[in-house]
Amino acid sequence: MTNNTIIVWFRKDLRLHDNRAFTHAAKDGKIIPVYILSEEEEKSIGSASKWWLHYSLAHITERLAKYNIPLIVKKGSYKKVLEKLIDETSASGVYFNKCYDSANRAGEKRVVKQFEEANVVIKQFESDLLFTPGSVTNQKGEPYKIFTPFWKQVRKQYVAFPTHLPKLIESGVPRDYDIGKIYDLGLLPKHPWTKKFYTYWTPGEQHAINRWNTFLDEDIMSYDKERDFPAKDRVSRLSPYLAWGEISPRLIWHDIQRKLIQLDSRQQEEVHGQLEAFLRQLVWRDFAYHQLVTFPHVEDEPLKTEFKYFAWKNDQDHLDQWKQAKTGYPIVDAGMRELWETGWMHNRVRMITASFLIKHLLIHWKEGASWFRDTLVDHDRANNIMGWQWVAGSGYDASPYFRIFNPITQGDKFDPNGHYVRRWVPEIAALPTKYLFSPWTAPKEVLEEAGVELGQTYPEPIVDHKASRERALAVYQDMKHFVNELKNS
Known part of the structure; x- marks a missing residue:
């Protein structure tokens, strides 16, 4: 072990196994681990992910404690926090693993430029x-x-x-150093809805x-x-x-x-x-x-440029009904309830719910991506955006826009016994499976026997599938026609 003291800047790499920045720092010197919550990062993390991050930081704190190394947690700009930390600890270098979303990449460049000019050793690794x-x-x-x-x-x-940790890992954090508190980062949402997550998830490396x-x-x-x-x-x-x-x-x-x-x-x-x-x-x-x-513009713009001319609808009522699982389509509502309850949704159902928002309701994919960003514990910027552009047909390797999921037949095919829908939409659980994915088609006596009163105990469908499908295809054709006219003008 040398006398070097290395800052390990943790971000979306909250583990010790196969963490190249941490492994190399441990070999090169004493360790000063730090997590910094910047203003940009705080804005980019949704409520559910903040809940996860809080407990993930708590877990890695415990992991580091086994080596008698405290985790420093701070709030502020990356540059200022790291600069202060170097000044107070006389650290000789900063090691970190690269991130790839635009905000983090911009932050990395600023940090690298500043400290290279100050002759601080900067080492970047690929670990994600x-x-x-x-x-x-x-x-x-x-x-x-x-x-x-x-x-x-x-x-x-x-x-x-994967890399392996060295046998000797030594702390470089000065005694009595103000390491900060995870609670002071303010990650736990004030809204109590995340308390349900404890039932379903335990964050952390182990x-x-x-x-x-x-x-x-x-x-x-x-x-x-x-x-x-x-x-x-x-x-x-x-x-x-x-x-x-x-x-x-x-x-x-x-x-x-x-x-x-x-x-x-x-x-x-x-x-x-x-x-x-x-x-x-x-x-x-x-x-x-x-x-x-x-293609960094994928975060905000369609990869297929013709979709810039798509005539999206601005319908707040329909957007709210989708978010609140009140669409009247049981497989869609089941997925949205699973999301709200657990912070997660099965991938097949993600595609169904996304297709419904984009194609049945003609609401912009960015609205759905924003809601998922806030409510998913597994929000991953690249996956989320690419998934939504895939469903919208606006990505390079996307499902064609004219491929419109039928929420009735999707339910029949992928939840054939109705177990998933009955779990998340219990008010219609007594319906025969034949009518479970389209309750409005059930005879009056079947609804009564199942205790279902459409419009009261469960919503009427907010749109008609056939009419919505035809409308979506018409809007798509209008977009193509308009783009062709632009090209020929």
Whole structure:
């Protein structure tokens, strides 16, 4: 161990395993770990994610305490807090892992410029993704706009193994230093709705690893076959842990490779598709960030420029009914209730609810992305924006706009026994499955027997599916016609 003292600047990498900045700092000197909540960061984090961040910071504080290292938590500008910390501790360097959204990247550049000019050692590491943005390109050296060729290319590339912590890790935090308090960051929302999350989630690195090991041992073999059925719960639920960097994607990747090696050839053939399906989802997260870095305007604008001319409706009543799970379409309302209750929503249902907002209600995808940002514990900027642009048809590798999910048949197909809807919309649970996804089609006597009074105990549908579908397609055609006229004028 040298006499160097290194500041490790934590952000969305709240773990010790395979944390390259932390590992290298621990090898190079004594550790001063700090988390800084800047004004820009505070604005970009939704209420549910702030709840998660609070407890994730508490967890990593406990992890560091095992090495007798306190975590410093401060509120303020990155530059000022780090500058003060260097001055007060005589730290010789700042190590951190890169982030890829525009706000964090801008903050990184300011920090690097300031401290390099002051002759402070700055080291940046890649720890959040499998592949560094810009490292996966086609034969022309251009970034991929379509996922499938991106996926095929990365399957040929090397994924670095997770790093291991050195045996000796020493604190560089001065005694009696004012390390700050997590509660003083003001992350816990004043609205009590997040108190429900304790029932469903336990943030933190060790819980992420436990969750991953359980999924790898018990559920991953049925992932591809059953992941689209929300009642079966055959998904990993790792998304919030990945969003806050509590588990390494490289760890997941190599655990899967080891699992394949442990199987004989017949078993490998049987499970290969299941494991590949999960890896595709992990790589999709990389793809979203590669697109975010290459096309940063995706955060606010459609990637397909013609969608700038789409005639979105400004209907606050419909937007509120969607948020409050009062659309009258049970599969949509079930998803929105799951979101409000748990801070999470099954991915298949995310697509259904997003499609309904964008295409049945013609409300801009940015409204939905904003609501998800505030209510999802697993909010991930690149994934969230790319997901919404995918549904809207405005992304480069998107579902065509004219692909409009029918919320009735989607329910029939992916919740065939109605278990998911009955859990989240109990007021219609007594309806026969035949009518469960379209209660308004049930005969009067069936509704009465089930104790359902449309418009009273459960809403009437706020729009007609067929009419809404036709309206959405007409608006889409109008947009295409207008764009063609612009090109020809």
